[in-house]
Amino acid sequence: MVIGIWGILKAGGAYVPLDPDYPQARLAFLIDDASLSVVLSQNEVAERVELGGASIIMLNKLFDESSSKLSHYSKCNVSRTDSGVNKSSLAYLIYTSGSTGNPKGVMIEHQNTVAMLHWAKQAYSDSELEKVLASTSLNFDLSIYELFLPLCFGYQSVIVKNAMALMDLELDVSMINTVPSAMKALLEVDAISKHVRVINLAGEPLAAQQVNNILDTLPGVDVCNLYGPSEDTTYSTYARFSTQLTTVPDIGKLISNSQGYILGRDKELLPIGAVGELYLGGAGVARGYLNRSDLTAECFIKNPYFSENGINNSSRLYRTGDLVRYREDGRIEFIGRIDDQVKIRGFRIELGEIEHRFNSLDSIVTSKVVALSHADGNQYLVVYLQPYLTRETHWDEERQQSWLAEVKTAIRAVLPSYMVPSQFVIMAEWPLTPNGKIDKKALPEPNGQLVNQEYVALKTETEHALALIWSSLLELEITHISATANFFELGGHSLYLIKLSASIKLTFEIELTLREIYDAAELTILSQVIDSKKAQSYLKAKKANESIITSGTL
Structure with missing residues (x-):
């Protein structure tokens, strides 16, 4: 690779x-x-x-x-x-979620990447850059940082399939780059190496409690909060924390060779404390979107404050769509989005793209996709669907489940797994606002009845115990968890594998690797794996005990 x-x-x-x-x-x-x-x-x-x-x-x-x-x-x-x-040559294309139904390719030039890498070389020490964990898919721009930063400057890039590999492997790494939700899961099972010097977190809002927890758990490790869209080459701002926080972590200040403007609706400069949209300029701004001149013109605009001879030497700005404000100390605080874009486990997702795919299906009148949060703060996607019904449609429970299964199969054929909603809710009619739009706040809570096979009752003690774990972890009613249910189809993902592994260890007193759990995602099959592992553990303990009795020693 x-x-x-x-x-x-x-x-x-x-x-x-x-x-x-x-x-x-x-x-x-x-x-x-x-x-x-x-x-x-x-x-x-x-x-x-x-x-x-x-x-x-x-x-x-x-x-x-x-x-x-x-x-x-x-x-x-x-x-x-x-x-x-040369410096203006195209280096790579990164495709991001697009609100029109298709992903859009961000064109990054060599000079964009070189500027970001030189900033990083100055921002981190040699000991921090010595061995960088490379755990991000090439489809996401953090991989540029993880691969090119160490290899361009003579350090090591330690390549693994994903950050969850830290669970099963004792890796000597000095720097970890991941999303806050993944780091939270890794800390819960003590999977961070003692060799780590700095942890970079990006892609999701960062809480002060998590920063403080890392600083408490890993003495001598700094935490960096990084922010940046793909259109500005991975990172745009940077904040480093080495002491306890009492306020929401800011996203810091602009990295070198970058510029930023917080502007109002008429692109006027806003004062300290006022919330506005962040516009980015400088060496990291991408060439634009491939084959999308209209969108490029909309998102990459002329800098209204450009000066040929002044310090504002960035002629183009990228509209981030992010709401921010300056704090009194000049650092930037992230507030939220101005549109329907969300980030879940670091994945940048346009809810409009998912809705477009659902609305393209003949059997659906319209759809609405929302991001909700579990009790632990992790977000997940829910889709509300209004099916196209005729007088001939026999819409009983069996037909609903059959239809939902068909819809999910169709969606999986066109969307990557991280964009497929975890829960599906059928709507006979929509709650509307006074002006006739769908009222998101009035949408019903998902009841956990997911796209599933016919319900099969739990039988063994292990199946019941495992279903209780799934119920607690995924916040589902246990009565909605079939013996044939698939962990990932119920909304589970790689981060929850860590928690599932820890719960299995606590409940059944055995250890399963993440790979063993991943390969046995169906509840019945995973129950059989647990029973088999328990039997092996029992026989091993019995054999060891017999050996002690025979030898007469302790």
């Missing part, structure tokens, strides 16, 4: 990450939208993903001595002159 990315950049190309776990329809859109001529892949991936008409190069076969594909290429490094790369 890493060699492939560096090869693309060295050759003068720009790379576009494609997640093989994305639905085929979404991958097809990305390949077509980016007009990909070459795709780097590996056998086990290419066999299960349709890559269109692009030329495919198998990375795992490149160094096969029997391969003749590379024999006519020079073994010497390609010079920058030969590659034609």
